Amino acid sequence: MAAHFLFLALLTLASSHAIASDPSQLQDFCVADLNSDVFVNGFVCKDPKQAKAEDFFFSGFDKAGDTGNKPGSNVTLIAVNQIPGLNTLGISLARLDFAPNGLIPPHTHPRATEILTVLEGTLYVGFVTSNPNNQLFTKVLNKGDVFVFPQGLIHFQFNYGKTNAVALSGLSSQNPGVILVPNAVFGAKPPISDDVLAKAFQLDKKTVDWLQAQF
Numbered sequence: 033m034a035a036h037f038l039f040l041a042l043l044t045l046a047s048s049h050a051i052a053s054d055p056s057q058l059q060d061f062c063v064a065d066l067n068s069d070v071f072v073n074g075f076v077c078k079d080p081k082q083a084k085a086e087d088f089f090f091s092g093f094d095k096a097g098d099t100g101n102k103p104g105s106n107v108t109l110i111a112v113n114q115i116p117g118l119n120t121l122g123i124s125l126a127r128l129d130f131a132p133n134g135l136i137p138p139h140t141h142p143r144a145t146e147i148l149t150v151l152e153g154t155l156y157v158g159f160v161t162s163n164p165n166n167q168l169f170t171k172v173l174n175k176g177d178v179f180v181f182p183q184g185l186i187h188f189q190f191n192y193g194k195t196n197a198v199a200l201s202g203l204s205s206q207n208p209g210v211i212l213v214p215n216a217v218f219g220a221k222p223p224i225s226d227d228v229l230a231k232a233f234q235l236d237k238k239t240v241d242w243l244q245a246q247f
Contacts, residue, residue: 054122054143054205063087064112064119074206075112075119088117096198097129104134104191112206124206128199130155130191137214138188144208146181146201148189150174153197159187173199186213219247 054074063083064075090110097106111124118124124144128136130153138160148157150173158170159181171179181187183204191197217224218240226240233240 054120054207056122057120061088061117062120064116066113066116075116077119078116083117088115090115093125093127096196097127099129099131099134099196103137104131105129105136105189107136109208111203111208118206121206122204124203124208126201126203128189128201130189130197130199132191132194132196134191134197136189137212138186139210139212140184140186141181141203141205141208141210142184144203144205145183146187146203146208147178148173148181148199148201149178150176151198151200153191153195154193155197155199156190156192157181157188159185161185215247218243 059080061080061083062075062077063080065078066075068076068078070076093108093110097108099106106129108127108129109124110126112118128148130136152175154175155173156170157173157179158168161167161169162185171177173179189199217229223244226237226244229235229240229244230237
């Protein structure tokens with residue numbers, strides 16, 4: 033009986049560790065030593081006695097990002113590289129700025145769920161579930177509205193209003209990562225074979241080559 037309980041306890045522990053997104057903290061904080069040459073999952077902690085208030089601080093989040101680019105959007109991410117004190121805490125923050133008709137293209141965060149609230153303007157947002165259903169969930173968000181994008185699912189945010197829009201996102205990882213679908217597919221380095229992409233998207237090679245040239 034004791035062996036059975038021990039097995040269940042070990043199985044539960046292994047399962048909980050397997051589904052964790054970020055390494056769990058074992059002390060009050062673990063300020064990242066961004067200059068360390070030691071490679072670990074996350075960042076090495078610096079001596080807590082050397083921690084200072086600046087390790088938990090960032091200034092300038094009130095400033096709008098530059099949206100003068102083709103998508104017409106800008107993301108200001110505050111993660112562990114910007115605030116070393118976020119190391120092991122499993123959270124980060126992002127400011128999303130949109131020009132009129134600005135878009136954050138379809139993308140995923142491989143290590144984080146995202147929760148977004150609109151501060152100014154109106155956004156059309158959505159995510160797509162995994163195969164085989166590929167179901168699209170969308171919503172038009174106004175100031176004060178909140179929407180959740182589950183971890184790993186492809187999602188987007190689009191400002192189809194006539195004024196600028198601003199949103200704030202919380203992410204459940206100190207380093208959520210981002211994979212922009214158009215950039216990953218058509219801007220891979222070295223490029224994915226146009227034979228592969230033509231077959232996958234049911235396009236002719238000239239169209240694929242043109243799309244790759246955009247990235």
